[in-house]
Amino acid sequence: MITAHPTDMILQEYAAAYIDKRTDVAEHLHHCTACRIKVSQYRSLFETLPGLKKPAFDFNLADTVIRQVAEQRPTVSNNDSSYYSILLIACTCGIGLFSFLLYKTGPILFAEGTLLTTVAIATAGLLLLSVLATEMIKKHYAQIKTLDQFSHAAT
Amino acid sequence: MQSVNQIPANNYDERSIVKDILSGSEAAFRTLIRNTEGLVAQIVYRMIPVAEDRKDIAQDIYLKVFKNLEGFSFNSRLSTWIARIAYNTCLNYLEKNRIMTEDSQRIDADVGADFFSGKAEEQLFTKDRIKILQAAMEKLSPIYKTLITLYHNEGLNYQQISEITGLPNGTVKSYLFRARQTLRKLILQTYQKDAL
Numbered sequence: 001m002i003t004a005h006p007t008d009m010i011l012q013e014y015a016a017a018y019i020d021k022r023t024d025v026a027e028h029l030h031h032c033t034a035c036r037i038k039v040s041q042y043r044s045l046f047e048t049l050p051g052l053k054k055p056a057f058d059f060n061l062a063d064t065v066i067r068q069v070a071e072q073r074p075t076v077s078n079n080d081s082s083y084y085s086i087l088l089i090a091c092t093c094g095i096g097l098f099s100f101l102l103y104k105t106g107p108i109l110f111a112e113g114t115l116l117t118t119v120a121i122a123t124a125g126l127l128l129l130s131v132l133a134t135e136m137i138k139k140h141y142a143q144i145k146t147l148d149q150f151s152h153a154a155t
Numbered sequence: 156m157q158s159v160n161q162i163p164a165n166n167y168d169e170r171s172i173v174k175d176i177l178s179g180s181e182a183a184f185r186t187l188i189r190n191t192e193g194l195v196a197q198i199v200y201r202m203i204p205v206a207e208d209r210k211d212i213a214q215d216i217y218l219k220v221f222k223n224l225e226g227f228s229f230n231s232r233l234s235t236w237i238a239r240i241a242y243n244t245c246l247n248y249l250e251k252n253r254i255m256t257e258d259s260q261r262i263d264a265d266v267g268a269d270f271f272s273g274k275a276e277e278q279l280f281t282k283d284r285i286k287i288l289q290a291a292m293e294k295l296s297p298i299y300k301t302l303i304t305l306y307h308n309e310g311l312n313y314q315q316i317s318e319i320t321g322l323p324n325g326t327v328k329s330y331l332f333r334a335r336q337t338l339r340k341l342i343l344q345t346y347q348k349d350a351l
Contacts, residue, residue, distance in 0.1 A: 007330050008332070012336075041342075042211075042335065044284070045288075045335060045339060048183060048288050049307035050302070050307055051284075052285065052288065052289060052308055053285075053287055054193060054196070055197060055201075056192075056196055057196055057209070057210070057213055059210060061192050061217065062184075062189055063245070064210075064214055065184075065188060065217040065218060065221070066184065069184075086165055114273075
């Protein structure tokens with residue numbers, strides 16, 4: 001039998017039935033009114049706590065958050081294709097100029113250079129740039145599409 | 156665009172909903188918010204004493220969820236991960252605003268069991284229990300309130316609370332013990348005051 005009072009932690013665990021009822025604690029409680037009352041109070045606490053009213057937000061959280069997500073979209077407009085048109089024209093002009101210069105200076109730069117070599121280099125460059133531009137545009141539109149879905153729902 | 160009703164409110168696969176949100180489904184994100192806002196509200200209401208700030212904090216929490224969802228590794232439940240974001244956001248707020256996070260309502264007097272006698276003791280925990288408890292809860296520190304709520308009100312276990320708060324299991328257990336002890340003493344003090 002426990003002669004000293006059990007600690008509060010032990011009494012809490014006993015009240016919550018975390019420890020076996022057939023222990024020295026039970027025997028102590030049988031003789032000790034003070035500890036018995038404590039256990040009774042903790043038990044009451046454990047029974048009452050789940051009944052506390054659960055708080056809830058007093059506004060539509062989903063709508064508010066989705067609206068904010070939509071507001072964080074990039075500044076480039078979905079319909080602003082002129083940006084990409086200018087980029088494409090600039091690339092084409094640049095490649096054309098590069099091809100012309102290469103055609104004119106190619107024979108000097110490369111002793112054995114021919115028109116075929118010049119065209120092959122220019123074509124390879126053009127292809128590479130096209131692939132990169134396509135990937136960039138695809139990525140951008142995928143991002144815009146995602147944000148548009150949120151934007152559409154929010155407005 | 157998917158409608159909200161296409162996704163069951165309380166029975167969805169976490170991987171599917173994350174995938175849907177990342178592919179741009181507004182309905183999936185809306186469902187996620189609706190299914191987890193109860194738990195988030197528990198944390199926000201217990202930890203944030205200024206009612207006006209709760210709305211901004213709640214929005215901030217879900218914006219963080221949206222931004223970081225791609226990095227969610229499914230090592231824990233999605234709701235636990237969101238609760239952790241909520242807890243950390245509230246904690247940052249408390250630290251930023253220098254609101255005490257420790258036990259700010261220490262009870263000096265050890266109101267022992269001998270204080271009670273017969274009928275008075277019965278009344279304490281039978282009459283208006285919830286009301287008395289609610290009032291006492293408000294006096295607890297934000298961390299204690301949150302731990303008590305997560306454990307007793309939300310039914311989470313030590314491990315889940317540990318994941319949310321980032322505290323070791325033993326610390327959660329110890330804090331919970333102290334929180335209940337403080338709560339009991341607060342109730343007794345209130346009762347004593349009323350009795351006088």
